[in-house]
Amino acid sequence: MSSNVKYIASAGQTYIPFCENIHIKFPAFEPPAKPEPLLSELKLTAEAVDKGYVLPSQKQHFLPGVTEEMMDWFWANMEKGYYLWAPGSHKRFNWIRTPAEYGIEESVHMIAESCGEGLPVFGGNGVEIHRLHLKEFYPFETALKHVICEGVFNDAGELVDSTIHEWENAPGGLVHMTATVQNSRASAPPAFILDMLKKDPSVKIVPNYATDHEDFEASQWPVFLPRLYELWKNHPDPSQNVKCNLEVVKDAEGRFCYLHENGPVKF
Secondary structure (H helix, E strand, C coil): CCCCCCCCCECCCCCCCHHHCCCCCCCCCCCCCCCCCCCCCCCECHHHHHCCEEEEEEEEEEEECCCHHHHHHHHHCHHHCHHHHCCCCEEEEEEEECHHHHCHHHCEEEEEECCCCCCCCEEEEEEEEEECCHHHHCCECCCCCEEEEEEEECCCCCEEEEEEEEEEEECCEEEEEEEEEEECCCCCCCHHHHHHHHHCCCCCCCCHHHCCHHHHHHHHHHHHHHHHHHHHCCCCCCCCCCCCCCEEEECCCCCEEECCCCCCCCC
């Protein structure tokens, strides 16, 4: 897709500066159920371990009424539902590199979010989240049917940590896993952490996985995603309603990759 006018899709109006938007009460939520039976736990590959990767967290969820197609669509169209994904917690969303223009694995977005009313906004005024190429960055021996891998880099260009979501259909809904992988050999934190520490050296940096934030997000997908997907599924403009299929396979070298191109929108 090409144009003389640069248009970046955002999640709409919100309080600015984002880092001061801390006095919003979060709605009560029920943590989502676990898959029945539980899924096999993810294990890092020997290559990932050799790189210094560690796996501090992995969680499992069952999402009633959600399908693979809905979840695939969500990751390519996050501007349509980001504030519904964790109401009150999510403070900022905008695309830096849109999936429509760059494709899934080259897309980048910026977020800011808080894990509790009155707590500092994690990410301050924004964290760049990069979609990662699976062949290079997917760190596990196994995978569910659909995967997305996202990560944060420091100013030295080193991957600091990544969040992997994976999912597949199950009777009545979707089974979902989310895992956090950290690079123990990164030479420095990402810039937003350094900025937070510079403003307040005593600030306590609490990662999302150490709170109930991931369960909060997962609990909201069944609430909003089926209805949002239904509203958009027949929208005809592929630059506004981006299609993708995040199903994965192993290539000839045994690395996970996408079965479909998921590249920029073509007209």
